[in-house]
Amino acid sequence: SLKAVVFDLDGVITDTAEHHYLAWKAIGDELGLPFTRSFNENLKGVSRMESLRLLLSLSKEPLRFTEEQLEALATRKNELYKRLIMEITPQDALPGIPELLDELKRRGVKTAIASASKNAFTVIDNLRMNDRFDCIVDAAQIRNSKPDPEVFLKAAELLGVEPEACVGVEDAVAGVEAIRAANMASIAIGDAAAFPEADLVLPSTGELTVERVREAWER
Numbered sequence: 001s002l003k004a005v006v007f008d009l010d011g012v013i014t015d016t017a018e019h020h021y022l023a024w025k026a027i028g029d030e031l032g033l034p035f036t037r038s039f040n041e042n043l044k045g046v047s048r049m050e051s052l053r054l055l056l057s058l059s060k061e062p063l064r065f066t067e068e069q070l071e072a073l074a075t076r077k078n079e080l081y082k083r084l085i086m087e088i089t090p091q092d093a094l095p096g097i098p099e100l101l102d103e104l105k106r107r108g109v110k111t112a113i114a115s116a117s118k119n120a121f122t123v124i125d126n127l128r129m130n131d132r133f134d135c136i137v138d139a140a141q142i143r144n145s146k147p148d149p150e151v152f153l154k155a156a157e158l159l160g161v162e163p164e165a166c167v168g169v170e171d172a173v174a175g176v177e178a179i180r181a182a183n184m185a186s187i188a189i190g191d192a193a194a195f196p197e198a199d200l201v202l203p204s205t206g207e208l209t210v211e212r213v214r215e216a217w218e219r
């Protein structure tokens with residue numbers, strides 16, 4: 001039976017995917033790179049340094065940055081991002097999420113966060129959602145980033161459940177890949193055309209109910 005739901009954080013619990021986008025956009029603008037929202041889809045769920053590498057790949061001429069300069073760019077993006085997430089309050093949980101967490105608890109289904117972000121705890125603190133998850137796995141606790149399944153497998157392990165008894169929820173292509181590689185059922189939030197591999201795709205978290213979670217798990 002269904003034992004747990006493992007949630008991605010950025011873009012699923014709250015709209016920090018937008019904050020990541022705005023921070024990378026500022027760096028892209030400074031460097032004169034044609035960074036768009038549609039290209040930003042590739043950065044979702046991807047680690048900070050890998051995101052920077054993808055952003056710089058937009059340059060027509062090869063960019064010769066030293067390791068130090070790359071670190072400085074990533075740090076500056078993170079400073080911009082940290083400033084944006086300072087403003088997050090409990091009102092910023094995405095639609096339907098608090099209700100779904102309550103309902104899962106009532107039914108004895110465990111919940112976890114599986115985030116690629118080093119800022120996950122700050123975001124969850126600002127949402128005042130620390131107590132609402134049975135466990136939280138962030139970037140500091142894993143070696144391999146999504147699409148590697150490690151972060152989802154670690155969540156299942158800490159919950160003490162088999163991955164096969166879990167549903168994972170993601171807004172990123174790399175994230176759905178990670179869920180599938182972990183042998184969990186998958187729900188993607190976003191455009192159906194972008195997620196041919198997901199067991200279920202919902203346009204927004206407002207549609208994410210216990211019934212939909214069960215539906216994905218039964219596939």
Ligand code: B16
Nearest residue numbers: 009010044045048115116117118119
């Ligand atoms: P940070 P998630 C991911 O979080 C974001 O989707 C991705 O855009 C970001 O680059 C990554 O975290 C690293 O974040 O720079 O804060 O360590 O979606 O897995 O919760």
Ligand code: MG
Nearest residue numbers: 008010011171
């Ligand atoms: Mg995400």
